[in-house]
Amino acid sequence: MSTITPEIQALGEDFRGELVHPGEASYDDLRKVWNGSIDRRPGLIARCTGVADIRAALAFARRTGGPVAVRGGGHSFPGHSTCDGGILLDLSLLKGIRVDPVRRTARAQAGVLLGELDRETQAFGLATPSGIVTHTGLAGLTLGGGIGWLMRKYGLSIDNLLSVDLVTAEGELVTASADVNADLFWGIRGGGGNFGIVTEFEFRLHPVGPTVYAGPIAWPMEQAPELLRFYQDWITDIPDELTTAVIHRWVPAVPAMPPELHGRPVVMVMACYAGPVEDGERAVAPLKAFAAPVLDLCTPRSFVSLQSMLDPSFPHGRWYYMRSCDVAELTDEVIDIAVDRGRAIDSPLTSYPIFHLGGAVSRVPDDSTAFGGRSSGHTFNFVGATPGPEGFEEQRDWVRDSWRAMTPHQSGVYVNFLTDEGTDRIRSAYGAATYDRLHDLKQKYDPGNLFHLNQNIPPH
Numbered sequence: 001m002s003t004i005t006p007e008i009q010a011l012g013e014d015f016r017g018e019l020v021h022p023g024e025a026s027y028d029d030l031r032k033v034w035n036g037s038i039d040r041r042p043g044l045i046a047r048c049t050g051v052a053d054i055r056a057a058l059a060f061a062r063r064t065g066g067p068v069a070v071r072g073g074g075h076s077f078p079g080h081s082t083c084d085g086g087i088l089l090d091l092s093l094l095k096g097i098r099v100d101p102v103r104r105t106a107r108a109q110a111g112v113l114l115g116e117l118d119r120e121t122q123a124f125g126l127a128t129p130s131g132i133v134t135h136t137g138l139a140g141l142t143l144g145g146g147i148g149w150l151m152r153k154y155g156l157s158i159d160n161l162l163s164v165d166l167v168t169a170e171g172e173l174v175t176a177s178a179d180v181n182a183d184l185f186w187g188i189r190g191g192g193g194n195f196g197i198v199t200e201f202e203f204r205l206h207p208v209g210p211t212v213y214a215g216p217i218a219w220p221m222e223q224a225p226e227l228l229r230f231y232q233d234w235i236t237d238i239p240d241e242l243t244t245a246v247i248h249r250w251v252p253a254v255p256a257m258p259p260e261l262h263g264r265p266v267v268m269v270m271a272c273y274a275g276p277v278e279d280g281e282r283a284v285a286p287l288k289a290f291a292a293p294v295l296d297l298c299t300p301r302s303f304v305s306l307q308s309m310l311d312p313s314f315p316h317g318r319w320y321y322m323r324s325c326d327v328a329e330l331t332d333e334v335i336d337i338a339v340d341r342g343r344a345i346d347s348p349l350t351s352y353p354i355f356h357l358g359g360a361v362s363r364v365p366d367d368s369t370a371f372g373g374r375s376s377g378h379t380f381n382f383v384g385a386t387p388g389p390e391g392f393e394e395q396r397d398w399v400r401d402s403w404r405a406m407t408p409h410q411s412g413v414y415v416n417f418l419t420d421e422g423t424d425r426i427r428s429a430y431g432a433a434t435y436d437r438l439h440d441l442k443q444k445y446d447p448g449n450l451f452h453l454n455q456n457i458p459p460h
Contacts, residue, residue: 004021007060007063008021010060011046011056011057014052014056015046015053015056015057016049016052016053017048017049017053017093018047019044019046020044020045020046021045022043031082032074032316032317033074033076034074034075034076034316034320035075035077035319036316036317036320036388037320037321037389037392038078038079038082040079040082040084041085042069042083042087043066043085043086044088046060046089047092048090048091048093048094049093049094050094051167051173054089054167054197054199055167057087060087062450066085066086067083067084067085067086067087068087068089068450068451069081069082069087069089069453070089070193070453071088071089071090072091072092072111072112072137072138072139072140073092073111073114073135073137073138073140075133075136075140075141076140077320077417078418078420080453080455089197091109091110091111091197091199092111094110094111094112094199095116096108096112096200097116097117099120099126101205104206105162106120106121106202107200109201110198110200110201112138112139113134113137113138114131114135114137114138114307115134115304116134117130118130118303119304122208122209122303125208126207127205127206127208127209127303128150128157128203128206129146129148129150129155129156129157129160131146132148133310134308135316139193139198139201142158142201143188143189143190143191143193143198144192144414144415145158145189145190145416147355147357147379147416149243149274149306149307150243150274151357151359151360151361152243152356152357152358152360152361153206153243153275153359154206154360155361156361156364157203158369159360159364159369160203161189161202161204162177162178162202162204163176163180163202164177164185164188164198164201164202166184166188166195166196166197166198166199167196167197168196168446169196169445169446169448169450169451183441184445186368186369186441187370187445189370190369190371190415190430191370191441192415192454193451194438194441194446194451194455195441195442195445196445196446196451206274209302209303209304210303210304211277211301211302211303212277212301212302212306213277213280213281213283213299213300213301214280214298214299215270215271215297215298215306215309216268216269216270216295216297216298216309217268217270217284217295217296218268218293219267219290219293219294220264220265220266221265221343224248224338226290226291227269228335228339230290231244231269231287232329238283239279239283240360241275241280242274242283242284243272244270244271245269245353246267246268246338247267247269247351247352247354248267248341248351249265249266249352250263250266250345250348251263252312253348254312254313255312256297256309256312257295261295265342265343268295270309270353271287271298272306277300284298314385318385318386318387318388319386319388319389319392320383320384321395321396321399321419322382322399323403323419323421324379324382324403324413324417325379325380325403325406325407325409325411325413326357326377326378326379326410326411327406327411328376328409329377329378330377330378331409333408333409334406337405337406337409338380340405341382341398341402345398347384347386347395347398349387349395350384350385350395350398350399352380353380353381354379354381355378355379355381356377356378357373357377357379358377361374362375366431366434367433370438371415372412372415372429372430372431372434373411373412373414373429376411379414379417380406381417382398382399382403383399384396412428413428413429426455426456429455438457439459439460440460442458442459
């Protein structure tokens, strides 16, 4: 059992939530994060119930000088949502959601998961752009940018963010929006958790669903060269309503996939049309006519079912390793590399999507938010996965080899897809001018770098 220090005892007197110490029955479960390869042991887990708890926990951290980790959904690939020693601020109890269907806005607290927000907004036929796995935390996804199935029509998550409430390193609760603390609002839209702890988000909502035309279409992996060249030509003339991703993988052994296809190497295109179903059917028809697919699940379906479709492929507890990069376009050279890396997959759990960007994402001026990469054409996301430690090094090598092969064609990286790769890679995610501006903002709001367990932008 851990020793209850006077500092911890003082925190407990001013804390309404739960303080969990090493050795307690719930500690091992509560310290776990989504990526099973991350095994860290916080000195104290503070399960916050509101702003007062967050302020008390931060005051404790300032007094004791230990590291501070902040966890919403715990989906950080490199494990930034936990720490060894120090204090973990667990925000998972902050689940409040309030939808205003008249104004088409939603307010959501920092512990909300993507699927939880979708459930509430879809009750009114509304949605805001978010990610592709429902048990991802809303907070981390949004603060890094937020790419997903609605982005080409409605932009990134940050492009639909109206305001936030945030607790600074000094414990001050502030609001940031286009009209209040505008510099901070600029920075948190892409700058991650560098400037404080966002406790509540306000989003703009859009009419989506409840039925959309969406899902995966798959062809044998051997057809990848022809498919990718067809795809590159096809996407030059598709409407903004259509967002797609090309995925190389073996057919996963999940209920949605026919058992006779499990383990078969395929290249698939997953699509979502954010508009009338009949228009989506027409938009996707040329892709379906490319060649006879081995699997076609691109049909009218509920938006919430689309959002959860990839959940079984990315469960909690697996060991994950990932590297990512943006490219400007799918040139012949890029396609050749993509095909080669797909053929090199030798695990049923390893995969990589190529997200098609553009549309509304590219029409937001570069300097209006801290997000980098609006001019990129595609995001490559190489993900190696194993059930546990066995075979993990081999899949990690596949990821690294794939990323290195794409090096001559890289044009940046999405910050939410970074692992612990160093300052130069963080700078490349933002570009020099934005990175320098974020430096200044960090100096203003967190000069002591209390919030450094992230893709860190240190103060001057």
